[in-house]
Amino acid sequence: DTAVSQTPKYLVTQMGNDKSIKCEQNLGHDTMYWYKQDSKKFLKIMFSYNNKELIINETVPNRFSPKSPDKAHLNLHINSLELGDSAVYFCASSQEGVAGGSDTQYFGPGTRLTVL
Amino acid sequence: DAKTTQPNSMESNEEEPVHLPCNHSTISGTDYIHWYRQLPSQGPEYVIHGLTSNVNNRMASLAIAEDRKSSTLILHRATLRDAAVYYCILRDERGSTLGRLYFGRGTQLTVWP
Numbered sequence: 001d002t003a004v005s006q007t008p009k010y011l012v013t014q015m016g017n018d019k020s021i022k023c024e025q026n027l028g029h030d031t032m033y034w035y036k037q038d039s040k041k042f043l044k045i046m047f048s049y050n051n052k053e054l055i056i057n058e059t060v061p062n063r064f065s066p067k068s069p070d071k072a073h074l075n076l077h078i079n080s081l082e083l084g085d086s087a088v089y090f091c092a093s094s095q096e097g098v099a100g101g102s103d104t105q106y107f108g109p110g111t112r113l114t115v116l
Numbered sequence: 117d118a119k120t121t122q123p124n125s126m127e128s129n130e131e132e133p134v135h136l137p138c139n140h141s142t143i144s145g146t147d148y149i150h151w152y153r154q155l156p157s158q159g160p161e162y163v164i165h166g167l168t169s170n171v172n173n174r175m176a177s178l179a180i181a182e183d184r185k186s187s188t189l190i191l192h193r194a195t196l197r198d199a200a201v202y203y204c205i206l207r208d209e210r211g212s213t214l215g216r217l218y219f220g221r222g223t224q225l226t227v228w229p
Contacts, residue, residue: 041221042219044219109159110159
């Protein structure tokens with residue numbers, strides 16, 4: 001009964017390809033996120049969706065397009081993959097209530113993307 | 117985004133207490149102090165958070181300075197499983213930054229048997 005799951009765990013692909021990473025949470029949360037952790041281990045937020053609506057887009061290239069079919073899922077589609085997209089991508093979820101500053105985020109296990 | 121400063125690395129022996137410091141001199145009145153940790157090859161994991169008062173949970177304790185410009189995460193008895201990168205993060209509950217977690221470099225904790 002994994003709380004936040006991602007598929008695939010590993011993804012190796014060629015430059016220029018299009019790929020998707022899927023994320024599902026079974027915690028009943030209303031907000032989901034994508035983070036990117038680069039080779040230097042720096043973890044940075046990319047997107048946030050609340051009730052299927054985009055609320056944060058941290059200046060991510062438009063080759064990255066998140067899609068939220070429902071509150072439990074947030075997928076990340078990446079077009080025209082570049083070498084610099086190689087990283088570990090983490091999905092997370094939280095329940096953003098009245099006390100937004102105190103809400104905690106639950107992270108998935110990560111998807112390691114390698115672009116050759 | 118408000119900044120935090122942590123030591124790059126710390127070491128501890130197993131079963132000894134560990135005090136992980138964090139400076140956040142520009143903290144605002146609405147910033148919560150969150151701590152997350154990342155075990156090797158895993159996603160970040162919530163540890164504890166607080167606003168003004170010290171906090172305890174089953175994982176750790178959080179001691180917050182009276183002026184809130186610094187805080188300390190306390191692991192009462194370090195185990196090998198506590199070896200991880202520990203992140204101190206300020207989280208603002210106000211509108212435009214709602215939901216954002218800005219991770220710094222964190223502190224790499226090494227626990228020796």
